[in-house]
Amino acid sequence: xxxxxxxxxxxxxxxxxxxxxxxxxxxxxxxxxxxxxxxxxxxxxxxxxxxxxxxxxxxxxxxxxxxxxxxxxxxxxxxxxxxxxxxxxxxxxxxxxxxxxxxxxxxxxxxxxxxxxxxxxxxxxxxxxxxxxxxxxxxxxxxxxxxxxxxxxxxxxxxxxxxxxxxxxxxxxxxxxxxxxxxxxxxxxxxxxxxxxxxxxxxxxxxxxxxxxxxxxxxxxxxxxxxxxxxxxxxxxxxxxxxxxxxxxxxxxxxxxxxxxxxxxxxxxxxxxxxxxxxxxxxxxx
Ligand SMILES: [Ca+2]
Ligand SMILES: [Ca+2]
Ligand SMILES: [Ca+2]
Numbered sequence: 390x391x392x393x394x395x396x397x398x399x400x401x402x403x404x405x406x407x408x409x410x411x412x413x414x415x416x417x418x419x420x421x422x423x424x425x426x427x428x429x430x431x432x433x434x435x436x437x438x439x440x441x442x443x444x445x446x447x448x449x450x451x452x453x454x455x456x457x458x459x460x461x462x463x464x465x466x467x468x469x470x471x472x473x474x475x476x477x478x479x480x481x482x483x484x485x486x487x488x489x490x491x492x493x494x495x496x497x498x499x500x501x502x503x504x505x506x507x508x509x510x511x512x513x514x515x516x517x518x519x520x521x522x523x524x525x526x527x528x529x530x531x532x533x534x535x536x537x538x539x540x541x542x543x544x545x546x547x548x549x550x551x552x553x554x555x556x557x558x559x560x561x562x563x564x565x566x567x568x569x570x571x572x573x574x575x576x577x578x579x580x581x582x583x584x585x586x587x588x589x590x591x592x593x594x595x596x597x598x599x600x601x602x603x604x605x606x607x608x609x610x611x612x613x614x615x616x617x618x619x620x621x622x623x624x625x626x627x628x629x630x631x632x633x634x635x636x637x638x639x640x641x642x643x644x645x646x647x648x649x650x651x652x653x654x655x656x657x658x659x660x661x662x663x664x665x666x667x668x669x670x671x672x673x674x675x
Contacts, residue, residue: 423599428446436535438462443637446458446640457613458593459611466509482505482575484628485620485621486625486628491566492626493570499578523576527575534632537569541572587613588613
């Protein structure tokens with residue numbers, strides 16, 4: 390009796406705290422801070438507790454690379470869960486849509502870019518890395534997840550900033566992702582065009598990342614970067630869901646064309662050839 394009462398009291402205290410911080414932490418669309426572009430997700434729309442709650446996504450670009458950071462309760466290696474076919478529910482893949490079309494149309498046209506960053510998820514991509522010409526697939530059904538976005542919202546998770554700052558309402562989410570169709574959350578097909586480099590917490594902080602500015606720091610913050618030339622340039626919508634579609638986040642951003650450094654590249658190539666030539670000559674002399 391007593392423990393139940395305390396649990397109820399404690400539970401409602403947590404709920405109230407979350408509600409306050411969710412309101413206080415809500416960001417405006419396309420919110421820039423320290424060179425990073427942030428999309429702050431609802432703190433109370435993770436179905437299944439904090440492990441299944443995304444708090445935010447952010448991107449930053451340098452002259453030649455794009456950095457991505459995610460924060461929330463889900464570790465990179467996923468959450469052990471017997472209800473999933475592989476006993477694990479984790480992150481889906483990240484998508485960049487430069488087409489201006491809705492997500493399903495871009496997927497049907499194999500016009501998405503995709504990034505697999507979680508090495509143990511149910512992606513159709515063979516390994517982690519950046520993929521072009523991507524079509525997406527849904528794996529929520531084999532991860533104890535929701536059949537559709539409508540199923541998720543009807544289960545009681547409609548919140549302000551439902552998909553983060555840039556797809557803030559249920560109507561906007563239906564419009565972009567579809568309403569009754571499966572949530573497409575992993576890469577199904579595409580060409581692997583390059584690697585990603587995982588970035589440590591220290592590296593992310595040194596690069597200016599600060600989810601704390603929005604009160605949005607989760608238990609796990611994941612970051613990686615990749616060469617900007619691997620994807621298109623221009624306006625994009627980036628998005629991802631957990632494998633179970635228990636939470637998702639989207640971010641509207643802009644990627645500029647990589648700045649070429651022909652002098653440096655040519656110089657290095659020349660040095661390399663000179664070195665190689667020297668070695669070959671020596672070998673021939675010997
Ligand atoms: Ca969330
Ligand atoms: Ca799984
Ligand atoms: Ca969300």
